[in-house]
Amino acid sequence: MTRRIGIVIFPGFQALDLAVGTVFELANDAMGMPAYAIEIVSERGGLIASSFGAAVDSRPFGAADFDTLFICGTSAVFEDSPGLVAFVRHAAAVSRRVAAICTGAFVAAEAGLLDGRRATTHWAKARELQRRFPAVRVEEDRIFIEDRGVWTSAGMTACIDLALAIVEADLGPDVARDIARRMVMYHLRTGGQSQYSAMLEMRPSSDRIQRALAFARENLRLELTVERLAEAASLSPRQFSRAFRAETGQSPAKAIETLRVEAARRLIEEGRLPNDAIARETGFADPDRMRRAFLRTIGQPPQAVRRSARSAAAA
Incomplete structure (x- = not known):
């Protein structure tokens, strides 16, 4: 079975968040079969400029029934477009999992996905997330959190830990450890681990x-x-x-x-x-x-x- 992975991008998205695609690419290699199919999507499709200017091609929003939908973050919280929020809300209803990276948690919260759920984000934005969305149970010092099918992660390299945890849930710990070794990671960080080093x-x-x-x-x-x-x-x-x-x-x-x-x-x-x-x-x-x-x-x-x-x- 091939699982469809959707990665949502928008102008100014954090390019490092696309590292989740590498995790699933290496999972396919480790399994010797296409365990995952990766699709990059945006509201209107076409080339979308990242936070440092490099543009990434994408297809426009369409069918949202992904196995897992990732919402990328940005270096600064931006004003969510109604189309983006509506797509994420619909995707959550028809997809098995939704995962918000870094400030992608603000998009998920705006879509109502985090109400009553535990969630995290980049340590520098956690208190703003709590202030803007008081119904969310923000835990500001966590690498990633899963609560009833909705995953959120800290910023930057924490997206890799999040993707590895999802692979581990799907394919087992041996595959996740093999991918971590290939990515030259010091160790696999658990979701409960502190963002502080x-x-x-x-x-x-x-x-x-x-x-x-x-x-x-x-x-x-x-x-x-x-x-x-x-x-x-x-x-x-x-x-x-x-x-x-x-x-x-x-x-x-x-x-x-x-x-x-x-x-x-x-x-x-x-x-x-x-x-x-x-x-x-x-x-x-x-x-x-x-x-x-x-x-x-x-x-x-x-x-x-x-x-x-x-x-x-x-x-």
Whole structure:
């Protein structure tokens, strides 16, 4: 069976969102058959300019009975056209799934698809989405969310995570992992994972400090002393400590704690391991140390994160 994938574009759409097409292209290759057929559509058809000016050909809106309809986002929220909103509303009634990428959630909300549903969007636009559409249950710090056949995702590269999750639902986890490897992705991000990244927030500028942080993230179970991190960076401990604080604005000890909390939070949200196992896996040694680090870093204990993840999964 070939599933029809519709991708809705409009003037100024974010070109990166078309990466979802690559996910389904590679799914076809992995399966050795046309598991998906991709169609790019727009209100009037023809060439549509993306956010950086490159134009993409499209066919005009017509039959909307797709297996999955993707709504692209934009770099800034734009005024939805009545024709676009009407098409999305109709497509939701006759298609199996609708997926809104980034600010595409505003189009879905305008069409009434998100009323009473959990949804997410780019972190920078989440509160505006909630303000404009109070009937939507916006969760601003999620990679993607599925609620009763309607999927929404964060911005930019989160569209790839969303498409991979849809492939996994259709064809299984082995196919999704194979596609992620082909796309040279570091790992498959779950929908419940935070949009926030401690590694990006630190913004180290030199290769040596980046190398030390990468070593730390891959070896959180070890005792990550300044001496060990300095060795990974090929610096003396004194040089390393001085350079690390200058480039990240924090001490190595604080940075390692933040990385451990981020990793532990992800494992808690996945829900497969108890807290004592997660504490060992992420280098906290025991749950009490992990609890204190959570309170310092994110202001809530691991139990609260677990309850929130369970509530979201139940919803």
